Amino acid sequence: MMMISTEELHRYHKIDRDIFSRLVIKFKRDPAESLLVMAVWLWLEDKGYPNIVVKMVGLSDAIVGALANEAVLCFKSCLESNAPRVAAGGGGIPLTSVLMERDISLQMFSQNRFTAISGIKSFLNNVCCHVFSDILQRVLDPGASQANLNHPLFGAMITTNSSGFLTGGIWDWQPADHGVSEDDRTMFLTFSRGFPVLEEEVKGVFTELYGDCVESFQMETVPSGEQPLYARMVLRCVTIVDRILNGKRISKFRVNGKHIWARKYERRE
Structure with missing residues (x-):
């Protein structure tokens, strides 16, 4: 360009x-x-x-x-x-x-x-x-060394150094494709203990409802014979996240008599 x-x-x-x-x-x-x-x-x-x-x-x-x-x-x-x-x-x-x-x-x-x-x-x-x-x-005070303007959702948006120049925050963000990171498109899924769910069953539920929407899927790694209780599912676009949740914090789905709870994935350092 x-x-x-x-x-x-x-x-x-x-x-x-x-x-x-x-x-x-x-x-x-x-x-x-x-x-x-x-x-x-x-x-x-x-x-x-x-x-x-x-x-x-x-x-x-x-x-x-x-x-x-x-x-x-x-x-x-x-x-x-x-x-x-x-x-x-x-x-x-x-x-x-x-x-x-x-x-x-x-x-x-x-x-x-x-x-x-x-x-x-x-x-x-x-x-x-x-x-x-x-x-x-x-408008920012040039004498305020390392002055931060923080936001609870977007984090440290603006930082000024000792010379008053803008640095950090959104000035250092590296956007993913189209500005949407993988975390923005990831759901955290949980399952009921005693009712094991297969990866194919879970993906099938969301594919049936929302089309070819699953980009990748990672079930909890457990020892042989134990039941995975959660999974992470990366969707192809962030709009599907909103369609799944429909304004709620947690949505509930059912497959073959077994329940799946879905909420937005939040990375914890």
Whole structure:
């Protein structure tokens, strides 16, 4: 691909930069939170809600701030928690719905939680850290050595060194193919003791329901004669994770009278 200069990149993302500047310079909002707000909006645009940011250009500061608050609500209530807090009826983000001229709710984020997380990570890593770095340099305290802006889901997003230059966090992330890591696409499966399940049975359940969705499968390694009680299953795309869980933390499946419990895999160091 032809190399794009920083000036060309900034010019292409001028409107995104203008809105981000309003958030962190004019409104003095938290920089890490504002990065996530922009990533949420960019992800929504990528998912078919066009021109979200462009439509904000002529809006008042009060409305732009309220729209940012709704974006914060999306990732605080639906993405950060393993038990998303969504009100009965789906929860509302009315200003965002009006802006996009389409119905959208917190329930949509909850039901597509892991798709949203991986997409937002991708925009943070591939767009935001390149497009907004100079603006962040202006708002971060250059005298704050090793100042971290942390997020419970995305980790250390921004780190400044003693010279005030951005380093670490999303600036050091290495995205996988299409920005979705293998861990993002992995399910952790557990089985009932005394009811041994074969690998072919497990894979068959998910293949029947979701098509050719299993990329790899690893059953617990146990001594001969013992029953594996868990397995890890890597899926071909992260959207299948959300389809399996359907907004829940754990989903239950049944094969030949035996139960399978599925939840999102979380790597523990």
